Amino acid sequence: MENNLNNISVNFKLNGEETNINVPSNTTLLEVLRNHLGITGTKEGCGTGECGACTVLINGNPELACITLIGTVEGKEILTIEGSVAGGPLLKSLQVAFLEEGAVQCGYCTPGMILSSYALLSKVPKPSREEIKESMSGNICRCTGYKKIINAIENVSKQLGGEAE
Amino acid sequence: MKLPHFNYLKPNSIDECLDFLSQQGQQASILAGGSDLMVHLKQKTEHPSYVVDINNIVSNEINLEKDFLKIGAMARLADISKSKAVITAAPVLAETAKKVGATQLQYMGTIGGNVCLNTRCLYYNRTPQWKQSKPGGACLKSGGNVCHAAPKSKQCFALYQGDMAVTLIALKSMLTVVSPLGEKNIQIEDFFTGDGLKPNKLKKNELVKDISVPLARNTQKAVYLKLRNRESIDFPMVGIALALAVDEKGLIQNLRMVVGGINSAPVLVPELENIFLHKKCNQFNFDDGKRFEIRKLIEKKARTIDNALGSARYRREMAGSLGLMALEKLCH
Numbered sequence: 001m002e003n004n005l006n007n008i009s010v011n012f013k014l015n016g017e018e019t020n021i022n023v024p025s026n027t028t029l030l031e032v033l034r035n036h037l038g039i040t041g042t043k044e045g046c047g048t049g050e051c052g053a054c055t056v057l058i059n060g061n062p063e064l065a066c067i068t069l070i071g072t073v074e075g076k077e078i079l080t081i082e083g084s085v086a087g088g089p090l091l092k093s094l095q096v097a098f099l100e101e102g103a104v105q106c107g108y109c110t111p112g113m114i115l116s117s118y119a120l121l122s123k124v125p126k127p128s129r130e131e132i133k134e135s136m137s138g139n140i141c142r143c144t145g146y147k148k149i150i151n152a153i154e155n156v157s158k159q160l161g162g163e164a165e
Numbered sequence: 166m167k168l169p170h171f172n173y174l175k176p177n178s179i180d181e182c183l184d185f186l187s188q189q190g191q192q193a194s195i196l197a198g199g200s201d202l203m204v205h206l207k208q209k210t211e212h213p214s215y216v217v218d219i220n221n222i223v224s225n226e227i228n229l230e231k232d233f234l235k236i237g238a239m240a241r242l243a244d245i246s247k248s249k250a251v252i253t254a255a256p257v258l259a260e261t262a263k264k265v266g267a268t269q270l271q272y273m274g275t276i277g278g279n280v281c282l283n284t285r286c287l288y289y290n291r292t293p294q295w296k297q298s299k300p301g302g303a304c305l306k307s308g309g310n311v312c313h314a315a316p317k318s319k320q321c322f323a324l325y326q327g328d329m330a331v332t333l334i335a336l337k338s339m340l341t342v343v344s345p346l347g348e349k350n351i352q353i354e355d356f357f358t359g360d361g362l363k364p365n366k367l368k369k370n371e372l373v374k375d376i377s378v379p380l381a382r383n384t385q386k387a388v389y390l391k392l393r394n395r396e397s398i399d400f401p402m403v404g405i406a407l408a409l410a411v412d413e414k415g416l417i418q419n420l421r422m423v424v425g426g427i428n429s430a431p432v433l434v435p436e437l438e439n440i441f442l443h444k445k446c447n448q449f450n451f452d453d454g455k456r457f458e459i460r461k462l463i464e465k466k467a468r469t470i471d472n473a474l475g476s477a478r479y480r481r482e483m484a485g486s487l488g489l490m491a492l493e494k495l496c497h
Binding site for chain 2: 006008025026027028044047048049050052055061062063064066067068069071072074116134135136137138
């Protein structure tokens, strides 16, 4: 069986760039991002998969980096809040909308919030307010009370609709 | 939160995996989606020497076959909730998958992993530091010999809080389990032991490969209701799956209610069949006497003690209420 050693070599695409890393096999994706690669936009909140602060996109799906073993991302594409190029205009629009709407206060949940909403809007460009609430339910914010976050996502969704028409 | 030390393995074939598990199974944990296992590892409720990733070797496909909806054990809950095949053949399964955890956990979690969830308890799912601070030491499930929830008990009351299995039992589904001896099919209701210490019969060198949901011949109605502490994320305090078939005359056939979260295994309430069988489905008369009787039948299945959020009595009575709601929803 392969990798019967403490260290593991993993290849994946991080924000559009091929990345190779050699780390102990009990390392999480979150630890690789923050401690080994030094990109600290992705936050650790609870560390046990409840708060959504560490949400990143893995092959386009919102998943939790704090409970993702690094070995499981072999060959996959990862998008974090730093991926301004790989994330394209949608990532930028969401960041701008969050700022304009005042959806950011302490900012700790924001990277996770933006990536969760990025996943939603790339799958469902015109979600209802209810759909937004439902798909954002895995991200906890202790400052804003959510209303401004949902407004920001709605604003971007309207912009998307405008482009399509 | 740091993970403890272990080796991560990713076998390339089922045989290779089962070979390894036959030798080292006692020291190994199986990684499917990881959404539950990783939390166990961080909290040190599991401390394996090996974590065996089976995503390369167990299917995640969802296929509509002649008599069955076949779901690979590695199918993600998010894929199940969106799958056309599932929505056509067993919409209640999609509805159930949508009620597991939160969005991200549905993208990570698998149906196989959800079925094989370990039982949970307020006194078990804790860090070692928390457990050490408890007089009397480790609980039964943690390898000690006391139960902190029921101090004189010699049995474990940890609760089975999976969602998918509850609905799968209501739909009479079957599991395919692979072992070094070959494949075998198990009715999913026989998969559970009812023992809080070891909730299912899966041996250390066995894997759940896929799940077959029989296609309904008659018109089938089904629903899954879930009560949880936070509507957005938590495990069920109570989960109720109800499936019934209606024949061409509109009479109820094969009513199956399964209750999760109130016992160490999902439990069926077969006594309800006596009340509902061969009755006209959309005109069932729920008078006060019937309501009381139904609630009591369901509540009797609860083995709740104060080992989860919400008091034992609250969760027991809510099982009755939710069960009644499910019946009213489908038969009123």
